[in-house]
């Protein structure tokens with residue numbers, strides 16, 4: 001399969017997973033809201049203004065796109081997507097959720113490490129109808145805190161605690 005990553009690609013998502021991100025890289029450790037042996041979920045550094053707090057889920061191992069994703073990762077990935085969808089609903093009180101996953105330039109992919117977008121949706125938000133914007137670390141860390149709090153509530157409910 002053809003790779004679209006340039007020679008010697010300095011993968012920003014691998015850096016986040018490994019905690020080795022540099023100053024110039026947008027996503028930071030503070031953005032991480034959920035991490036397992038297999039995957040990492042973090043608040044997106046670039047967001048659409050009407051859909052604040054959208055999350056990306058990436059495999060911890062470098063895989064460029066859907067074609068290369070090991071099939072045994074599909075179930076844990078879907079489970080994490082569902083978990084984050086529930087957490088975003090709780091965190092941001094959004095009436096809907098969308099997930100998107102893009103492959104190759106023609107498919108709208110621009111980071112060469114497989115990722116699933118989970119978006120809070122609102123009536124008439126026209127997702128992708130406006131330009132995405134880089135969101136400050138300060139705003140993202142507050143969004144991440146809200147999501148982590150929602151995840152904790154969901155987790156406690158799962159285990160039957162008050």
Ligand SMILES: [Zn+2]
Pocket residue numbers: 011012013014015061062063112113
């Ligand atoms: Zn990577």
